[in-house]
Amino acid sequence: MAHTARSRRTTAALAALSLGILATLTACNGDAENDAAAPGTHASPSATRADESTDTPSSADPSDSGSGSGSGSGSGKSSDSPSTPSPSKPGSDDGQDGGVGMCETADLSYNVTVASRPVNHALLTASNKGSDPCLLSANDLVITIPGLDGAAEHMGPDGKDWILKPGQNAYAGILFSRADTAGGKSADKMEVALAASEDPTTVPINDGPVTVNDGQVTSFFGTAEDALTY
Incomplete structure (x- = not known):
């Protein structure tokens, strides 16, 4: 009877040890999965910002950059107006009228x-x-x-x-x-x-x-x- 009782305690102890090890492994795996998932979670905002910066130029209206109706200095009006030629100078009066x-x-x-x-x-x-x-x-x-x-x-x-x-x-x-x-x-x-x-x-x-x-x-x-x- 004494031998049987020790065997049961031993079995119970082994079972408890096995449960502890299993719990530890489960916790480790959970942390590992969380760590593996973390980069993807942190990378998402960067990817979003990159997408936003990429989309910004394409969303602009190309006609806005060279419009002559704008009031900015880049309207290009100065290139459309030829420079006024200088008036001709009168000839010399050296023996002339x-x-x-x-x-x-x-x-x-x-x-x-x-x-x-x-x-x-x-x-x-x-x-x-x-x-x-x-x-x-x-x-x-x-x-x-x-x-x-x-x-x-x-x-x-x-x-x-x-x-x-x-x-x-x-x-x-x-x-x-x-x-x-x-x-x-x-x-x-x-x-x-x-x-x-x-x-x-x-x-x-x-x-x-x-x-x-x-x-x-x-x-x-x-x-x-x-x-x-x-």
């Missing part, structure tokens, strides 16, 4: 023809043969007739300088002989310069030769009639 250069002797072509009236007169026609206008000095014309000493004297009123356009003519009257002066020298050409400082050009006298005993010249005028009045 309003940027137009003075007419030079070589800029014009010349024709001298004996006039039917008044007698002993010739008409000088000067034409702007260039492609640009030039300022014609009306009173500086120099006429020299070979065989006579000096240049022809001025006669008639002073004219006004004006801009001679391409192809436009100016006229001057030339007196080559006085009726009350005897004698003279025959001439079939004369020299013309727009100013005393310039080299003259030789121009033939159409319908010549003429007898020259005097020399006078008018200013430049806009018509032949005005030039032959004096």
Whole structure:
């Protein structure tokens, strides 16, 4: 009987020990499962934030970034407005008026023809043969007739300088002989310069030769009639 009782106590003790071990193992497994589950639980908010940050750009309206209706500085209006060109500067007044250069002797072509009236007169026609206008000095014309000493004297009123356009003519009257002066020298050409400082050009006298005993010249005028009045 004593042996049987010890056997039962031993069995009971082993059973209790087995239950303790089982409980310990169960608790350990539970902790392990909780630990394994913990990373997934803590990672979820991060994943949510990542998803939210990824979705934010795609949810924006692309038309908002380049809209010209916005009041921000990036509206791009400045690129649509071309810069206003600077006004042109006036030309230098170096021998010029309003940027137009003075007419030079070589800029014009010349024709001298004996006039039917008044007698002993010739008409000088000067034409702007260039492609640009030039300022014609009306009173500086120099006429020299070979065989006579000096240049022809001025006669008639002073004219006004004006801009001679391409192809436009100016006229001057030339007196080559006085009726009350005897004698003279025959001439079939004369020299013309727009100013005393310039080299003259030789121009033939159409319908010549003429007898020259005097020399006078008018200013430049806009018509032949005005030039032959004096």
